[in-house]
Amino acid sequence: MSAVLPKSAKVVVIGGGVAGCSVAYHLAKYGWKDTVLLERDQLTSGTTWHAAGLVGQLGASSTITRLRKYSLNLYKELEKKTGLSTGLKQNGAITVASTPERLQELLRQATAAQLFDVNVESVNKQRIKELYPVINDDDILGGVYMPEDGQADPIGVTNVLAKAAKMEGAQIFEKTPVEKILVKDKKIVGVQTKFGKIDCEYVVIATGMWSRQIGEDIGVSIPLYPNEHFYIITEPLDKLPKNLPVLRDYNSCLYLKEDAGKMLVGIFEPNAKPAFKDKGVVPQDFSFGEFPDDFDHFEPYLEKSFQRLPMLETAGIRKFFSGPESFTPDTQYLLGETPEVNNLFTCCGFNSIGIASSGGAGRVTAEWMINGYMNEDLFSLDIKRFQKFHSSKKFIMERVTETLGDLYGMHWPYKQHNTSRNQRLLPYHEELKKEGACFGVSGEYERPMWYAKNNEKAEYKYSFDYQNWYPSVEFETKNTITNVGLYELSPFSKYEIKGEEAHSELQRICTANIKDEIGRSTYTQMLNEAGGIETDLTVICIDKNHFRIISSAATRTHDKAHILKHLSPNLEFKDITDDLVCLGIFGPKSRNLISKISNDDFSNETFKFGYGKLVTLVQKKFGPKDYLMWVN
Numbered sequence: 137m138s139a140v141l142p143k144s145a146k147v148v149v150i151g152g153g154v155a156g157c158s159v160a161y162h163l164a165k166y167g168w169k170d171t172v173l174l175e176r177d178q179l180t181s182g183t184t185w186h187a188a189g190l191v192g193q194l195g196a197s198s199t200i201t202r203l204r205k206y207s208l209n210l211y212k213e214l215e216k217k218t219g220l221s222t223g224l225k226q227n228g229a230i231t232v233a234s235t236p237e238r239l240q241e242l243l244r245q246a247t248a249a250q251l252f253d254v255n256v257e258s259v260n261k262q263r264i265k266e267l268y269p270v271i272n273d274d275d276i277l278g279g280v281y282m283p284e285d286g287q288a289d290p291i292g293v294t295n296v297l298a299k300a301a302k303m304e305g306a307q308i309f310e311k312t313p314v315e316k317i318l319v320k321d322k323k324i325v326g327v328q329t330k331f332g333k334i335d336c337e338y339v340v341i342a343t344g345m346w347s348r349q350i351g352e353d354i355g356v357s358i359p360l361y362p363n364e365h366f367y368i369i370t371e372p373l374d375k376l377p378k379n380l381p382v383l384r385d386y387n388s389c390l391y392l393k394e395d396a397g398k399m400l401v402g403i404f405e406p407n408a409k410p411a412f413k414d415k416g417v418v419p420q421d422f423s424f425g426e427f428p429d430d431f432d433h434f435e436p437y438l439e440k441s442f443q444r445l446p447m448l449e450t451a452g453i454r455k456f457f458s459g460p461e462s463f464t465p466d467t468q469y470l471l472g473e474t475p476e477v478n479n480l481f482t483c484c485g486f487n488s489i490g491i492a493s494s495g496g497a498g499r500v501t502a503e504w505m506i507n508g509y510m511n512e513d514l515f516s517l518d519i520k521r522f523q524k525f526h527s528s529k530k531f532i533m534e535r536v537t538e539t540l541g542d543l544y545g546m547h548w549p550y551k552q553h554n555t556s557r558n559q560r561l562l563p564y565h566e567e568l569k570k571e572g573a574c575f576g577v578s579g580e581y582e583r584p585m586w587y588a589k590n591n592e593k594a595e596y597k598y599s600f601d602y603q604n605w606y607p608s609v610e611f612e613t614k615n616t617i618t619n620v621g622l623y624e625l626s627p628f629s630k631y632e633i634k635g636e637e638a639h640s641e642l643q644r645i646c647t648a649n650i651k652d653e654i655g656r657s658t659y660t661q662m663l664n665e666a667g668g669i670e671t672d673l674t675v676i677c678i679d680k681n682h683f684r685i686i687s688s689a690a691t692r693t694h695d696k697a698h699i700l701k702h703l704s705p706n707l708e709f710k711d712i713t714d715d716l717v718c719l720g721i722f723g724p725k726s727r728n729l730i731s732k733i734s735n736d737d738f739s740n741e742t743f744k745f746g747y748g749k750l751v752t753l754v755q756k757k758f759g760p761k762d763y764l765m766w767v768n
């Protein structure tokens with residue numbers, strides 16, 4: 137480092153990969169000029185330098201597609217602004233399908249992409265052959281073509297973003313590792329580097345595969361871990377047409393990129409290999425690094441590439457490459473403010489689409505920081521969708537073996553992961569299993585999603601069409617509407633708030649008029665400053681100055697962080713989610729059922745809608761016990 141570090145800054149962005157440079161550029165562009173980016177070694181020295189450089193727009197979700205489309209346009213725009221090249225070539229991209237389900241998935245994604253003005257065509261076999269004459273199309277059913285997709289040089293993209301950031305007023309320091317993020321009273325106060333301290337208001341962790349460790353150091357959970365990610369580059373091929381589009385063959389787990397007469401063949405295999413497995417730690421000095429060959433691992437996919445592109449069979453391999461890339465528990469990025477520390481943001485976990493995504497991810501990160509809330513629907517990317525256990529080494533190292541393959545896997549509705557399951561079981565898990573429960577994960581818990589009927593196997597048969605569990609749900613629904621149904625709701629998030637100002641504080645942060653009468657419940661929302669919905673919840677007055685909040689299972693971390701950020705610190709707040717079991721008894725005969733196991737009065741007149749009370753249920757096994765019951 138030659139220039140002198142500033143003593144203070146508004147924001148310190150840690151990490152000079154493609155993501156960090158994009159955040160710094162957008163912050164400075166939107167007016168937060170006092171932004172400093174600190175890079176441990178050289179720009180791109182982590183993962184960015186060795187990316188294959190595919191800049192595709194079509195993502196598995198519309199949120200990702202939107203950010204990727206923005207990235208492509210930004211890289212083109214910044215080339216003009218900076219006078220530097222990103223090496224962008226827009227030869228287009230084709231994704232082919234060799235099963236009917238895959239074709240259905242591609243067409244669904246293409247329809248969603250068209251909503252965001254991505255130029256995408258559905259293509260038949262004949263058109264695919266015209267666009268990609270050297271393909272073996274024997275088993276191909278069709279595909280989609282994005283004429284404006286491209287490939288870029290990842291180092292070029294990063295340099296363009298870095299130069300644009302500097303032109304907007306941000307400062308960038310290389311060879312400046314951050315040794316510690318400084319936190320006081322759960323808020324960012326600065327960073328400690330080898331060359332001194334920088335006081336700052338905000339920190340962005342854009343440190344790629346190091347992020348989990350950096351977070352752990354200050355008690356922040358960042359659930360990602362690197363896998364080894366493989367590609368080969370062939371020797372030059374005489375008969376390879378120039379300017380071929382990028383080819384993706386999800387069914388064969390392959391992508392193929394023509395590069396100056398050679399072919400790059402990369403894979404997204406379902407049995408990924410976690411990197412640095414022995415210690416489970418990314419070394420601090422890993423720069424421009426790569427791993428030794430693992431031909432046995434790559435070979436089955438090389439075979440598949442020969443089937444798709446027969447001319448590869450006789451090609452020599454010039455380079456076998458394996459480098460680390462971070463994967464997250466659900467193959468979606470990690471953006472937004474951390475729940476543990478205020479003003480600490482993450483922009484990492486790119487699951488091998490970081491070059492294609494960073495333009496957009498940097499923009500939304502900057503907007504989120506400046507506004508204090510997300511500008512668009514980014515819930516699926518918010519780091520607060522996870523809980524603490526997701527970043528434990530055991531959980532994440534097992535899960536990423538599956539999530540690398542998920543990138544090219546089928547994105548089925550209701551899909552459940554196979555790895556890192558059974559983190560938390562309900563007390564009556566085995567009983568539910570005997571009743572035919574098919575389990576899925578919600579929050580931390582294994583939850584019964586539906587019950588198999590007629591001794592059928594309790595497992596999802598994934599489909600975009602009629603679901604195999606519809607008959608079970610139809611039975612449950614009809615029975616509940618006409619009779620009574622018992623629903624397991626324990627993973628719902630539950631918080632208790634106590635204190636003299638409990639009611640007035642809830643009135644301040646909720647949209648509805650919160651009932652301050654013992655036994656009454658209020659359904660309400662909490663909004664951000666722009667009027668966007670942050671949480672959807674029920675508030676129950678348990679006692680004087682004592683309220684209970686119930687919100688959905690999947691939003692536990694997010695809702696808790698929102699409430700704690702806005703609630704007066706004078707109040708007592710407790711997360712009691714794991715302390716209480718919660719069952720719903722629904723249907724016209726629910727009062728009859730409950731009356732059979734309790735001597736309390738459950739008549740409509742004395743136990744009205746929206747009211748609750750403590751009741752005593754008599755169980756044969758344990759005798760009488762008190763339960764809080766609500767009619768909602």
Ligand SMILES: Cc1cc2nc3c(=O)[nH]c(=O)nc-3n(C[C@H](O)[C@H](O)[C@H](O)COP(=O)(O)OP(=O)(O)OC[C@H]3O[C@@H](n4cnc5c(N)ncnc54)[C@H](O)[C@@H]3O)c2cc1C
Nearest residue numbers: 151153155176182183184188189190314344489490491492
């Ligand atoms: C083989 C391979 C092929 C790929 N192909 C593609 C592709 O075709 N298209 C695509 O979109 N993506 C691709 N990717 C993924 C892409 O490369 C990554 O998603 C992206 O580079 C991640 O960027 P990043 O900025 O998050 O991380 P990085 O590039 O790793 O940047 C993080 C930076 O943080 C720095 N850092 C760490 N700790 C500290 C500290 N304490 N203080 C200061 N600095 C620190 C590191 O030195 C590093 O430079 C590929 C990845 C691999 C491995």
